[in-house]
Amino acid sequence: MSEFQLVCKTTDIPEGASKCFEIMGKMIGVYHLPDGFYAIDDPCPHAGASLARGCIEGDVIHCRIHYWGFGIKDGLCREQEIPVDNVNTYEVRVENGDIAVSTTPRQR
Numbered sequence: 001m002s003e004f005q006l007v008c009k010t011t012d013i014p015e016g017a018s019k020c021f022e023i024m025g026k027m028i029g030v031y032h033l034p035d036g037f038y039a040i041d042d043p044c045p046h047a048g049a050s051l052a053r054g055c056i057e058g059d060v061i062h063c064r065i066h067y068w069g070f071g072i073k074d075g076l077c078r079e080q081e082i083p084v085d086n087v088n089t090y091e092v093r094v095e096n097g098d099i100a101v102s103t104t105p106r107q108r
């Protein structure tokens with residue numbers, strides 16, 4: 001069973017924004033999309049930039065350094081021509097205005 005870590009209030013991340021948190025020693029980005037909150041590994045698999053500081057387009061985050069895209073909901077890399085790792089996704093729970101993120105990644 002997953003454990004969850006409280007990270008912030010829902011009001012701390014406006015819709016269309018993202019924020020990065022350290023959870024059990026890992027940097028994880030939390031994203032506020034129109035249908036809810038999502039969490040993925042923050043370091044870009046290409047060269048380690050913070051994905052949460054990138055540009056959100058729909059449900060894809062584009063890294064600010066070389067613009068590679070990753071699905072915010074599924075963690076899959078959107079670059080078809082370049083072999084690159086996907087990123088882990090994490091369950092997010094919202095209760096009483098608090099956001100909590102699972103400390104373990106979802107199984108793929």
Ligand code: FES
Pocket residue numbers: 044045046047048049063064065066067068
């Ligand atoms: S560091 Fe993210 S695409 Fe290069």
